[in-house]
Amino acid sequence: MTILDAKNDTWLRIIGFHGxxxxxxxxxxxxxxxxxxxxxxxxxxxxxxxxxxxxxxxIVIGRSIAGKIIVEELA
Amino acid sequence: MRFALVGQPNCGKSTLFNQVAGYKAATGNFSGTTVTFTETKVHVLGKVIELVDLPGTYSLLGTNPAERVVLDYLVSNEVDAIINVVDATHLAQGLTLTLELLELKRPLVLAVNMMDEAARQGIHIDGQALGQMLQIPVLPIIATKGQGVRVVFSTAYNIAKDHIDAKRQTYSSELEEQIAHIQQLIASVRLPVGGEALALKLLEGDPALTEQVGRQVAGIEYEIQRSVDTLCHITGRQAMWLVSKERHDLALAICAKVFKRTDQRPGLRERLDDYLLHPFFGYVFLVAILFLFFWSVNKIGGVIETPLVQFSDYLDTRLLTALAGKNLLAQILSGALQGFMGGLSIVLPYLVPFLIGLGLLEDVGYLPRIAFLMDSLMHRMGLHGKAVVPFILGYGCNVTSIMSARIMEEKRDRFLSALLSSMVPCSARMAIIFGLAAYYLGPAYGVGIYFLNIVVIALTGRVISHFLPDDSPGLILEMPVYRFPTLRTVTAKAWLRIREFIVEAWPLLIVGSIILAVMNYFHLSQITDVIFRPVTWLLDLPSQVGTPLIFGILRKELSLIMLGQALGSMDFSQVLSKVQMLSYTIFVVFYIPCLATLIAIRKELGTKSMLAITGITFLVAVITALAVRMVAAPLLV
Structure with missing residues (x-):
């Protein structure tokens, strides 16, 4: 998933990037x-x-950029 | 001796600079580039030191022209000591740059800024321990109040005098092995960047340095790639990430030992964004804040303008009667007086409150919030929210806005934001909006013109971006915490711009007025009026306004000051109809940027872009002014 798929206030771990x-x-x-x-x-x-x-x-990021950041949800 | 100030954006580096520079700062260029720095002289221990404020940068990797120059400059002989400013409340992030600076092995002082803010947040930093770990002097400062600044400079002086170079921190053994390996291969390379730092930059994939070294050492790219592969094999990471990650982790580890946070209560400032960035109320506040801003500028300026303009007209009449009539000397003196009084009575009353207000908005940290709120609107113009920064700065001066367009990554975005922000009414044109339209037609017209301006810019953006397809990566911007602005930093910043007006623009206004007086005396202005006759005819303006329009390209203020002179009175209601005032103001707001802006565009984007922007803005000005004239003519009699 990317940051775009995440919900507000959920902690995420960054895995990698597209681009x-x-x-x-x-x-x-x-x-x-x-x-x-x-x-x-x-x-x-x-x-x-x-x-x-x-x-x-x-940090403010545009949606197109948010869609390039691959994350996973922290349990 | 020369010190360089280095730090990440929002660390308060420029606040520190303004604190010591006051009104004495000057801007310069790095040789052979358009990247500018600000420079001033400071007295340290009885010696005169040059202090250079470098552009804020997160790292020294050459990803954009500014960062490239910062690295080259720091390792050159021109700099005797580096003063690294970090934000105490974001110590770990700031230290990543500090670690990178240590690699350069130059005399280095770490100034930990915003100690008052840190104390308010319950943060304690053990500066002594930090200094021992990094093996450089670490000093606490509060730049906004000037506290600790003196010690920073005297310490920098001492380490520079004794050439005490900083030492690099040690990274993981895998990485160190590859650094040593590459360093050995490039031992023959003579570049200002030292061996180890250069090896690290090569592993990180710095494109310019790789090319430079590649020219001196055959096959080095292959060796670098082998090292990168080895590291990737051992650590599972690309070297580019690995080096950053190691600095980042080391910064965190150091921070964990020296940084203590006792209590943490979310205050009003943390909750402020709940209102100011609210999906609905955020926009209400935005409109209210901007309205209040322009309304106060208009109010304050108007109160000062009225008596001064009357006084100016009175002086002018006295002068002309005293010198009895039409001889050349009287005309020249009257021209000089009008130029001088025009600057004093029409420009400065608005410029001063405007710059102070803009400085307040900037220092509080509201500008990035506007970028956040306006990003989607900017997308409709074919840009993204980062372009808001050049736009807002454009309300102060278009030259700064053109230069700040550099923060955009793509050339297409830089062109588009330069074009659109050059149509933003700068403080000089603001004087025309307030001094002419708002003053004679009512404040609602002033606000209306600003609103119309935004609509026209948006439409232009839409049309132009239709021809320039969007491939920009989008918005990335750091959101700083809200800060209390201090009077001293705001006034220091405003003064820099006011001084520029007084030193550069005002004499031009006076000279321009004198030239016009002479031209009028010999009836030469009739000839120059002809050039703009198609426009003045189309907009139903007196043909005499042609000359002020031509001079307006030199300095926008001239198109107001010289207007009074061309028409024979500073009381415009006597010489122009309401519709004429309105269409003249609209035309002046949009047509061709001033000479300084054109030069800035040419430097940043090239001659072709400059000509394109000249043509487009002229066309937009004619169309808009004509449309306004058509609509307003029946309404404003």
């Missing part, structure tokens, strides 16, 4: 490293972006 190296570097810089935990804090209306907490920071 190229440049993309991966951008993710990396903002704390989206494989193994880190993340959760969706809120979503903007009108199909807007997601506010995600990852690695102690709050």
């Amino acid at each position: 190229g190296r440049g993309m991966a570097r951008n993710f990396m810089q903002l704390g989206f490293l494989p193994g880190n935990t993340a959760r969706i804090l809120r979503m903007a209306p009108f199909h807007g972006p997601l506010l995600v907490e990852v690695d102690g920071r709050e």
